[in-house]
Amino acid sequence: MSETAAPNPGSPEAGPVAAPSVSEREIEVKLVGDSARMERAVQWLAENGAQLWPRATNLYSTYFDTENEALRAADMVLRVRKVRSRHLLTFKWRNPDASNPFERGEVEVRLPGPEPDISLLGEAAADRIREICGDSPLLPRFTTEIKRRVADLRAGLSTIEVAIDRGKVIAGEHQENIEEIEFELVEGELGDVLDLAVRISDACGLTLGAQTKSERGYLLASQKGPKAVRAGAMSLAEDAATEHLIGAILGDTVEQFVANWPGFLQAELPEAVHQMRVGLRRLRAAIKLFQREFPCSEFARFEQRARDIASAMGPARDMDAFIDLVETGPQAALPNDAHYAGLLEGAAKRRTEGYGHVRDILLAPATTRFVLELHALTLRRSWRGALDVAGLGKLSEPAPVFAARTLERLHKRARKRGKDLEHLTPEDRHRLRIAFKDLRYAAEFFAPLYSQKSARQFTRTLSSLQDVFGAYNDTISAHAIVAALETANGPMDRAAGLVLGWCARGAAEAETHLAESWKSFRKVEKFWE
Structure with a gap:
């Protein structure tokens, strides 16, 4: 009998190894x-x-x-x-x-x-x-x-x-x-x-x-204990058909989700929670890429299920990020200030509740069903039944053709949403942040089909822009968390002021790099051309 190994995408010590030439x-x-x-x-x-x-x-x-x-x-x-x-x-x-x-x-x-x-x-x-x-x-x-x-x-x-x-x-x-x-x-x-x-x-x-x-x-x-597992580079053949991309990418993303179960269930690693949600975000991004050209009700069902699981895990991750922000930010800068205790205690209590929800999700048969049925979808190529002749023809396209078309579309969308960048409303900034995230995931999915050097430069440039918008988003999240903690535990004026001031300073500092990062994005080589 087999011992099916937990998938380990991104493991630094376990890269692709040539298999012995035996048929078993x-x-x-x-x-x-x-x-x-x-x-x-x-x-x-x-x-x-x-x-x-x-x-x-x-x-x-x-x-x-x-x-x-x-x-x-x-x-x-x-x-x-x-x-x-x-x-x-x-x-x-x-x-x-x-x-x-x-x-x-x-x-x-x-x-x-x-x-x-x-x-x-x-x-x-x-x-x-x-x-x-x-x-x-x-x-x-x-x-x-x-x-x-x-x-x-x-x-x-x-x-x-x-x-x-x-x-x-x-x-x-x-x-x-x-x-x-x-x-x-x-x-x-x-x-x-x-x-x-x-x-x-x-x-x-x-x-x-x-x-x-x-x-x-x-x-x-x-x-x-087990470690958190990050996404790693996939192995994609340049002569593969587009349909191969669908199975390979969906499988890789859901396995990043599963590979982090031990890290949470056995050790409650905050990074495992984060990487599970990253895996689900990558899965949703991939499904949306394929759903656009190969409409399938099954794709929509799995995208919604991945969204639901990630949302249910959100409070645990939000508290992890908030506690880390406080402990490595204002508390580290002012270690003798005792006003953080109430804020951190309230956040820790909410994190414990959130971790309980994450554990319940992972142990629920519905989550096992989600993973196994998604693998069954990719094995059976179930999307074929929903396609017309033209759609079936696209499945046999060379993978780089589909990848280049998709990356070009996402790149244009990001540039369009970023016009008049410094004057965007909070809602428009959020839409632009999503566009950058979708483009980055797509770039990482398809990078093995192209020059690795130019692909890495492209994703690094995107990461710089995402950091700017991430700092802005951290400020919005911190305001919401502080307000919720004060509602539950009473006023925490000094601690709240220190934390929110720290976030505002970080966002303002990030804003100084916004124009430069956007300029770099507009100039960076499109590695798929």
Whole structure:
């Protein structure tokens, strides 16, 4: 069975790695939940035609890596598993060309004993491991002890192996419990696996698993929590068709959202909240790009759902940003002033409430449904059914043609909204800020199709302009937050004045760079020409 890795766009140590030239692969979806939910899942499976083995199989696995975790950095896993008296050596890797995050390469062979012998994996796999690890020895890093019950189930036109896993991951003196259910495609279509996972998630309250057993083991061994995940550069072939862009970009954005679940659920990282919302904003921006030329009711439905989730997470992010502004701004400048305490206490209370809402959102089956159904949309290319002949023809256009047309349109829109820049009303400034944001996301989406140097210069210029408008927006947000805190907790005149004055100073300073930044934007090379 697979251990589907949590998507990790933007990981600095895990860039695209060439896959061994072997044909094996696994396609798997994982759901997690507590013991009560897992019991409901077992009952649901029995009621829907699955015949689980009456006795569980004991699986004892040891995961190997170099001391500096070279395999982990390359997004690879090497494991020796003992099943009864047999030993199995398994090598898994993330294929950068995979069309979805649920697919991994896999080679599995019998071993004569508990020590890994990579030569048995075949020449291609063994050479790739040697290339990654060099002369460093492979050492045991952590273990898992699992009791597994398995059944085959028909869903749609596919055969799916279902495994209920219960046990623990162990690293030295530390251990964590494991309660998860895995769906592996034996024969058929991944879409049927996603549909089955949605049904059982809805029925039993299970949540999409965003971490593999190996990822949990590495974190346990290091005693370091998960990190927030930023968007990274995608891999897009210049000769790809436009339709490939749709699947690749939608998949990348939703996986940035999912990749940050562990960072929040396990560590409540403020940056994880921020990056989840960034992923959702990128998703919405991408959907709007495609919806304009390929109208589809499904696009509109997912854009609205992404908007709803991001909005529900907004108060938590607003309080994080406000607290950081106060602590790194006026409080750092005037550390002996005690008037910030009431303001910060009120903001912290609201942040705690906001974090509770974020946790509820991530654990809700509706959010798992949103992610899985969006992946099913991209796999099945469901937008095709809503298009006429002309629309279907556009899907086969070379990707750079669609990208250049889209970037040119967004660039013209931003320039038009920025006319008479210094005299824009607050509403017009907001519209211009949105135009810059949409243009920047599009530039980042399509940059792999063009010169990276000119694309980076373009996005840096946009970032400078966004910083100016961001400072102005921070002032508006700070006024709203301070007013809400004073309504709930009473007047905070001195603290409020210090914070709002600090924001006003920052906005005024940013305004001094506005004309220069706008001039740079008007002159910067359009990398898509």
